[in-house]
Amino acid sequence: MAETSLLSALGAVIRRDLLLAMRRKSDVLTTLFFFVIVVSLFPLGIGPEMAMLRQIAPGVLWVAALLATMLSLNRLFAADHADGTLEQMALSAVPLGVLVTGKVVAHWLLSGLPLALLAPVLGLQFDLAAGSLGVMVVALLIGTPVLSLIGAIGAALTLGVRGGGVLVSLLVLPLYVPVLIFGAGAVEADLGGLGATAHLSLLAAFLALAAFFGPWATTVALRIALE
Amino acid sequence: MLEASNLECVRGEKSLFRGLSFRLDPGACLMVQGANGSGKTSLLRMICGLAQPEQGDIRWNGEPIRKLAEDYRGELLYCGHAGAVKDDLTALENARISATLAGTPVDVEAARLALRQLGLKGREDLPARVLSAGQKRRVALTRLLLEKRKLWVLDEPLTALDKTAVANLGGVIDAHLASGGMAVLTSHQDLPLAAGRVEQLRLD
Secondary structure (H helix, E strand, C coil): CCHHHHHHHHHHHHHHHHHHHHHCHHHHHHHHHHHHHHHHHHHHHHCCCHHHHHHHHHHHHHHHHHHHHHHHHCCCCHHHHHCCHHHHHHCCCCCHHHHHHHHHHHHHHHCHHHHHHHHHHHHHHHCCCHHHHHHHHHHHHHHHHHHHHHHHHHHHHCCCCCCHHHHHHHHHHHHHHHHHHHHHHHHHHHHCCCCCHHHHHHHHHHHHHHHHHHHHHHHHHHHHHHC | CEEEEEEEEEECCEEEEEEEEEEECCCCEEEEECCCCCCHHHHHHHHHCCCCCCEEEEEECCEEHHHHCHHHHCCEEEECCCCCCCCCCEHHHHHHHHHHHHCCCCCHHHHHHHHHHCCCCCCCCCEHHHCCHHHHHHHHHHHHHHCCCCEEEEECCCCCCCHHHHHHHHHHHHHHHHCCCEEEEECCCCCCCCCCCEEEEECC
8 A cells, every 4th residue: 555545544434533532522631630720739739849849849740640641542442342343444545554543643642742731830739930841842743642552452452351440550650650750850951950851862762662563453453352 | 256155153051053065256146035033144243354253264366264363354344233333423524434443445436426426415414313214324325435455245225215215226236246346145135136147145
């Protein structure tokens, strides 16, 4: 199949998933609302201790982003599995890997990207400086696609399994740890005056690795789940 | 040409069928029959490559379908129990999106024409949620008209269809066979097809 038609198939899957999400906005909004609430609870609970808040801000924002992404994972393949669309994707003349990549990109556009864009507003509650907020957004922009890519593998492996929601968190959360460490580390390094470049480069390396292996592993897992 | 030799299907501990062989030439239709649970759907999923047979192999033009992968899938159309119709999308969007996902994008006019041909005139822009079971099945079946595929694998395509729609579908399948296509299907109802093209396969 020609390269252009693969690209247009990729675009079509992304558009399809965005269209479906627009028709069912509550799913997307739940994730975002969860993120906003969890992050906002911390300053309210801890009180106006600026130094403390600044220190915990990166960790809190990243943990909340991790959990919010987890929440949205089971809707990644479940609906398509239930109504037979996934079977049709597996039987398409377009390689399943391309369609899966499209679905992961759409998932990121609906979960990771809004989280990254919301983060500076929420970061203000933690008294973060403008520079640190910028680093936070960049770290989230590089890190959240990794969360979607790894999460897709977990979602595919637990497809059709009873209690898959719990299983997916056991499976995926340990794999999120490196992203959490370097994502939060980037902001902490910036706060400490060390510069965030090293952490961000490592995050980008994770992204490259996940972008290469993620769709492939997800495709294999989906074919097993469909059999 | 589709060829299966010595297929065996095992579900759990039980062997559903073994030593099953058949051959399907262009222009022919294979009607798979058998009681509930005799392995009809399993056989159809094997033919699509969704499930692997315990033993035996399936060949398309002499090549094993596993090896052909996307080349084989480009010749194949599978319509299973689940129609892959999204409740949140309109009939027209469903038809166009499933064609695109299959790798054969179609324009709006072609999709409208196909929906009209299956008796969904005036329902094109309604969300599938409000359509009846039979109408949803018709939306799923528009793929037959939109994706130009050689081998049709249809699992109970007549479920929920009314008499006119059944006759209509019979005509569509006949035209497909007359133009050198092939079809494998299961059905508990009678499907009016031109005589001489249909071969029976019983699973017991």
